[in-house]
Amino acid sequence: MKMESTKPKSMEELNQxxxxxxxxxxxxxTRIFEYLLNHMTxxxxxEIYQALSDQIPTLSKTTVYNTLKAFMEAQLVRMVNIEDHExxxxxxxxxxxxxxxxxxxxxxxxELDMTQLKNEFLDTFLIKERNVYYQGICNQCLSxxxxx
Amino acid sequence: MKMESTKPKSMEELNQxxxxxxxxxxxxxTRIFEYLLNHMTxxxxxEIYQALSDQIPTLSKTTVYNTLKAFMEAQLVRMVNIEDHExxxxxxxxxxxxxxxxxxxxxxxxELDMTQLKNEFLDTFLIKERNVYYQGICNQCLSxxxxx
DNA sequence: ATTTCATATTATAATCATTACACATTGAAA
DNA sequence: TTTCAATGTGTAATGATTATAATATGAAAT
Numbered sequence: 001m002k003m004e005s006t007k008p009k010s011m012e013e014l015n016q017x018x019x020x021x022x023x024x025x026x027x028x029x030t031r032i033f034e035y036l037l038n039h040m041t042x043x044x045x046x047e048i049y050q051a052l053s054d055q056i057p058t059l060s061k062t063t064v065y066n067t068l069k070a071f072m073e074a075q076l077v078r079m080v081n082i083e084d085h086e087x088x089x090x091x092x093x094x095x096x097x098x099x100x101x102x103x104x105x106x107x108x109x110x111e112l113d114m115t116q117l118k119n120e121f122l123d124t125f126l127i128k129e130r131n132v133y134y135q136g137i138c139n140q141c142l143s144x145x146x147x148x
Numbered sequence: 149m150k151m152e153s154t155k156p157k158s159m160e161e162l163n164q165x166x167x168x169x170x171x172x173x174x175x176x177x178t179r180i181f182e183y184l185l186n187h188m189t190x191x192x193x194x195e196i197y198q199a200l201s202d203q204i205p206t207l208s209k210t211t212v213y214n215t216l217k218a219f220m221e222a223q224l225v226r227m228v229n230i231e232d233h234e235x236x237x238x239x240x241x242x243x244x245x246x247x248x249x250x251x252x253x254x255x256x257x258x259e260l261d262m263t264q265l266k267n268e269f270l271d272t273f274l275i276k277e278r279n280v281y282y283q284g285i286c287n288q289c290l291s292x293x294x295x296x
Numbered sequence: 297a298t299t300t301c302a303t304a305t306t307a308t309a310a311t312c313a314t315t316a317c318a319c320a321t322t323g324a325a326a
Numbered sequence: 327t328t329t330c331a332a333t334g335t336g337t338a339a340t341g342a343t344t345a346t347a348a349t350a351t352g353a354a355a356t
Contacts, residue, residue, distance in 0.1 A: 026304065026351085045342080060306045065343070067304095081229055081281075085313075085342065099273060108273075116264040117280075124287035125247060125256075131281040132265075133229075139272035174322090174333065193313080208335045213314070215334095233313065233343070 009037065023074045031056060032067045033076070033091075042080050042088040042098070042107045082107060082133045097132035103141040110134075157185065171222045179204060180215045181224070181239075190228050190236040190246070190255045230255060230281045245280035251289040258282075 009017075014034055015025035023029060035048055043051075045068065049061045068089055071077040080088040082100045088107070097112040114130055157165075162182055163173040171177060183196055191199075193212050201207045216237055219225040228236040230248045236255070245260040262278055 024303080028305075058306075062307080062344085063305055079232070081232055084227075084229060084235060085233060087232060087342085097267075099270060099275070102276070108269075110267055110269045112265065112267070116266075117260065118264075119245075119258050119260070121256075121258045122247060122282070124290070125282075126285040126290060127247075127282050128250070128284040129282065131279075131283075133279040133281070134270070134273075134275050134277065135279075136276040137274040142272070142274060172332080176334070206335075210315085210336080211334055235313085 009034065018074075018076070021074045021076055023070055023076065028056065028059060028063050029067050029070070032064060033071070036071075036077060036089060036091045040090070040092055042090050044086050044088055048089075080107070081131070082135075095130075097134060099134040099136070099138070101138035101141055102135060103137055106138060106140075108138060157182065166222075166224070169222045169224055171218055171224065176204065176207060176211050177215050177218070180212060181219065184219075184225060184237060184239045188238070188240055190238050192234050192236055196237075228255070229279070230283075243278075245282060247282040247284070247286070249286035249289055250283060251285055254286060254288075256286060 011030055011034075014030045014037075018025040018029060018033060031052060032048060035052060036043070039047075039051075045061065045064050048068075049059065049064045052064075053059045068077065071089075072079060075093070076091070078090045078093055080090050080098055082088070082098050092109065095112055095114055096109045099108040099110055100106070101108070112132055114132075159178055159182075162178045162185075166173045166177060166181060179200055180196060183200060184191070187195075187199075193209065193216065196216075197207065197209045197212045200212075216225065219237075220227060223241070224239070226238045226241055228238050228246055230236070230246050240257065243260055243262055244257045247256040247258055248254070249256070260280055262280075
């Protein structure tokens with residue numbers, strides 16, 4: 001099953017997807033994965049916890065941490081460390097870079113052709129993960145400040 | 149004054165360099181900058197503090213934090229966030245990527261030609277900083293494990 | 297159905313990096 | 327030498343994450 005489509009997924013579909021990827025589904029895990037699918041804005045642990053604890057009053061923040069760790073190990077999510085001291089999570093596993101706007105704090109995804117980057121030095125290295133983080137001011141904030 | 153050369157710098161030279169870049173020199177600041185120049189291994193705050201507190205017994209970790217913050221604002225150092233929850237610092241301001249070995253935890257610098265990365269989406273964005281972080285296993289660790 | 301047992305969840309406490317704050321020190325200008 | 331701002335220091339507070347121990351769950355075995 002592909003998770004790319006924007007069509008809402010049923011709990012059954014999500015459970016099956018988790019199982020296929022070696023993660024035993026549970027109510028909490030499924031709901032957390034569902035949240036990540038519906039909020040591809042690189043949420044933090046706290047954002048996930050706050051959003052879901054309304055609907056799942058017993059939810060523990062530890063569970064969110066444990067679940068994201070399990071997702072990471074199963075390679076279902078990617079950690080985004082563009083901010084200091086706050087891990088963010090991304091279900092979009094396609095190759096892309098992240099741009100963080102200093103003003104509005106939005107994190108944008110952008111396409112990235114890594115194959116363009118040749119590097120002889122790393123030829124003898126085993127590269128498992130590539131992260132590209134840019135920072136600056138996004139076009140929205142730029143046009144806002146121009147208007148004043 | 150260029151700080152690239154590997155030749156040891158006198159306190160006077162370092163003071164002058166800091167002053168030129170808008171940082172008022174003090175004994176602590178000069179010694180911390182000297183440490184960064186002599187240890188381009190992307191040290192953490194704690195590593196800097198531990199190393200220097202022997203020679204400067206009154207040194208406070210807060211001073212290390214404050215000093216690095218001042219260096220950052222003066223654009224004398226670069227923060228490396230390749231590890232979760234631990235900022236590292238780099239006096240090498242040239243364009244380069246960082247590779248972290250999962251096994252030996254060494255952080256390698258590698259050359260990087262960012263101009264190769266074209267991206268239309270970001271054309272309207274103001275990019276101030278670019279960070280490229282790779283992870284995997286370095287050639288040293290690879291050859292070690294092959295031998296067994 | 298009941299027991300068993302591993303796994304998942306939860307609440308709490310502990311840890312670690314970082315920041316805030318209040319006070320002490322320095323160093324240069326008046 | 328007085329003054330004043332900037333710098334340094336020690337301690338406490340913060341915030342994210344991890345460790346731990348107790349409870350709950352859920353499936354296999356009886």
